[in-house]
Amino acid sequence: MIANRATRWVLGTGLAVLLLAGALAWPGWRQRADQAAGLAARLTCSCRYIAGRDLAGCRQDLIGIAWMRLVRYADDPQARRVTASVPLLARRAARMREGYGCQPEPR
Numbered sequence: 001m002i003a004n005r006a007t008r009w010v011l012g013t014g015l016a017v018l019l020l021a022g023a024l025a026w027p028g029w030r031q032r033a034d035q036a037a038g039l040a041a042r043l044t045c046s047c048r049y050i051a052g053r054d055l056a057g058c059r060q061d062l063i064g065i066a067w068m069r070l071v072r073y074a075d076d077p078q079a080r081r082v083t084a085s086v087p088l089l090a091r092r093a094a095r096m097r098e099g100y101g102c103q104p105e106p107r
Contacts, residue, residue: 037086
């Protein structure tokens with residue numbers, strides 16, 4: 001009974017520490033994810049609609065940049081828009097506008 005109670009206390013304390021650490025780190029993670037999604041959307045839009053390359057090739061160009069392995073892409077050829085997101089943290093989009101290039105869309 002004592003070992004069981006001690007085990008529960010250690011597990012409960014460990015879980016509380018992990019939750020606290022995650023809560024403290026969350027704003028930094030969201031900021032980095034937002035930056036990665038915004039950069040990915042704009043650069044991938046330019047790669048797709050200015051350079052005329054396919055989405056897979058454009059994504060490969062960005063893989064070495066921090067956080068880019070977490071980014072997921074959605075391409076809307078009719079709207080000439082690329083949406084980049086980091087699941088649960090950020091979503092950004094950029095649209096090709098004639099004469100202006102790829103512009104970030106408002107959030």
